[in-house]
Amino acid sequence: MREAKSQPTREDVLDSFSVEPNPGRETLERYLRAYPQFASELVDLSRELSREVSQDEEPLAGDEQAMIDAAWQHHAGNTSQGATDPFMGLSTADLRMVAKRLDVPRQVITAFRERRIILSTVPRRFLARFAEAINTSIDRLIGGLSSQPSPALARSYKADQKPETAQPVSFERILIDAGVPDDRRAQLMSEAD
Numbered sequence: 064m065r066e067a068k069s070q071p072t073r074e075d076v077l078d079s080f081s082v083e084p085n086p087g088r089e090t091l092e093r094y095l096r097a098y099p100q101f102a103s104e105l106v107d108l109s110r111e112l113s114r115e116v117s118q119d120e121e122p123l124a125g126d127e128q129a130m131i132d133a134a135w136q137h138h139a140g141n142t143s144q145g146a147t148d149p150f151m152g153l154s155t156a157d158l159r160m161v162a163k164r165l166d167v168p169r170q171v172i173t174a175f176r177e178r179r180i181i182l183s184t185v186p187r188r189f190l191a192r193f194a195e196a197i198n199t200s201i202d203r204l205i206g207g208l209s210s211q212p213s214p215a216l217a218r219s220y221k222a223d224q225k226p227e228t229a230q231p232v233s234f235e236r237i238l239i240d241a242g243v244p245d246d247r248r249a250q251l252m253s254e255a256d
Contacts, residue, residue: 076101077108086112149199149207150176161196165189167251168241175208182208184233189251 071079076098083090091109095102123131150158158176162169174180175193182190182205194204238248 071098073101073104077104080105080108081112147203147207147210149194149197149204153197157197161193164196165192166247167238167243170241171237171243174237174241178208178210179231180208180234180237181231184235186234186252188253189234 076094080086080090080094086109091105094105098105153161158172159169162172165172187201190204191201194201197204235248235252238251243251
């Protein structure tokens with residue numbers, strides 16, 4: 064018995080057509096005969112691919128360039144304000160090294176990354192060491208940790224219900240939950256060197 068061939072999806076057909084070396088009339092007709100169910104999409108794509116792209120040779124007028132520059136400045140201002148994540152660019156290996164350098168379990172670093180720690184409960188001395196370990200200033204670290212975590216930072220699991228964001232807890236609670244021994248926890252919680 065012959066197995067039925069699976070029909071390609073609309074995306075597969077359009078992708079295939081778009082990479083044809085000569086997407087002219089003959090190619091379009093061949094695709095229309097083979098895939099009549101996608102006729103309108105194929106015609107639209109064919110028109111888009113054959114459309115002339117005009118490129119102005121004239122430079123922009125001064126006011127046009129000023130409008131574009133102002134828009135870019137506005138956009139750059141918005142993105143630089145939102146890009147205060149002190150963990151950006153740190154790999155998993157980097158975070159592992161930070162945990163080792165601070166002599167804390169990795170789940171403590173993860174709690175900081177996920178903004179699950181109440182910053183006012185963290186000793187300033189620890190924050191200074193933390194900032195040094197991730198090669199940033201203490202102000203940038205505090206600013207980044209004060210912001211709301213982005214959805215990309217939230218852990219995702221297969222679950223029957225939508226995961227909820229955990230409420231922030233004290234630094235000491237995170238250390239206790241991470242199994243940090245009492246003497247080391249007291250050392251981390253002290254302000255003195």
